[in-house]
Amino acid sequence: MWPILLISLLGITVIVERMLFIIKENGRREPEVVEKMLECVEKGDVAGALALGKKSNDSVARILVYSLNNKQYSLGNAFVRASGQELSRYSQGMATLDTVITSAPLLGLLGTVTGMMKPSEACRAISVLQQVRSPAVLLKLSLRPQPVWQSRSQVCFPTTT
Numbered sequence: 001m002w003p004i005l006l007i008s009l010l011g012i013t014v015i016v017e018r019m020l021f022i023i024k025e026n027g028r029r030e031p032e033v034v035e036k037m038l039e040c041v042e043k044g045d046v047a048g049a050l051a052l053g054k055k056s057n058d059s060v061a062r063i064l065v066y067s068l069n070n071k072q073y074s075l076g077n078a079f080v081r082a083s084g085q086e087l088s089r090y091s092q093g094m095a096t097l098d099t100v101i102t103s104a105p106l107l108g109l110l111g112t113v114t115g116m117m118k119p120s121e122a123c124r125a126i127s128v129l130q131q132v133r134s135p136a137v138l139l140k141l142s143l144r145p146q147p148v149w150q151s152r153s154q155v156c157f158p159t160t161t
Contacts, residue, residue, distance in 0.1 A: 004107045011100035014093045021090075030058040037064055059086045 033056045040049035046068055053065035066082035067075055 001111065004104065004111065007100050007104055007107060011097060011104070014097045014100070018093055018097075021092075025059065025090075028057040028059070030056050030061065033058060034060045034064065037061060041068070059089075062086065 033052055037049040037052050040046070040052065041064075050065055050068055053061040053068070056062075063079065063082040063086055066085075067078040070078035070081075
């Protein structure tokens with residue numbers, strides 16, 4: 001039970017952190033600035049577009065600023081590289097969440113198997129006690145008197161009459 005609880009808390013923590021990150025990033029969005037930057041680039045005013053973009057916290061504006069600063073090498077490659085840097089910020093914690101998603105059913109199955117083993121061990125102990133049937137052995141093993149022992153044995157080994 002504890003491993004499932006820990007994995008659940010870890011998953012909830014990652015989900016809440018990612019939700020807060022996305023809400024914060026949506027609050028930083030400035031589509032007007034991006035639109036003005038694109039207008040400046042269309043007019044040929046790259047310096048003006050860079051000045052607007054450097055003041056902005058918008059992730060799209062950061063991608064455009066990086067691309068425009070590194071356009072002498074390859075504008076397409078600079079755009080891909082800047083996009084990859086921004087996407088890596090958005091994909092943080094996904095490996096942890098993937099591990100939680102993968103391990104949760106396995107831990108549930110482990111709990112089911114261990115839960116099934118406990119009654120079978122009790123039935124095995126009861127069958128041994130049925131063979132012994134000695135009150136001294138029952139008291140030595142700290143078992144309760146006959147009524148409880150009989151009810152347990154009837155659950156594990158029902159008799160038909």
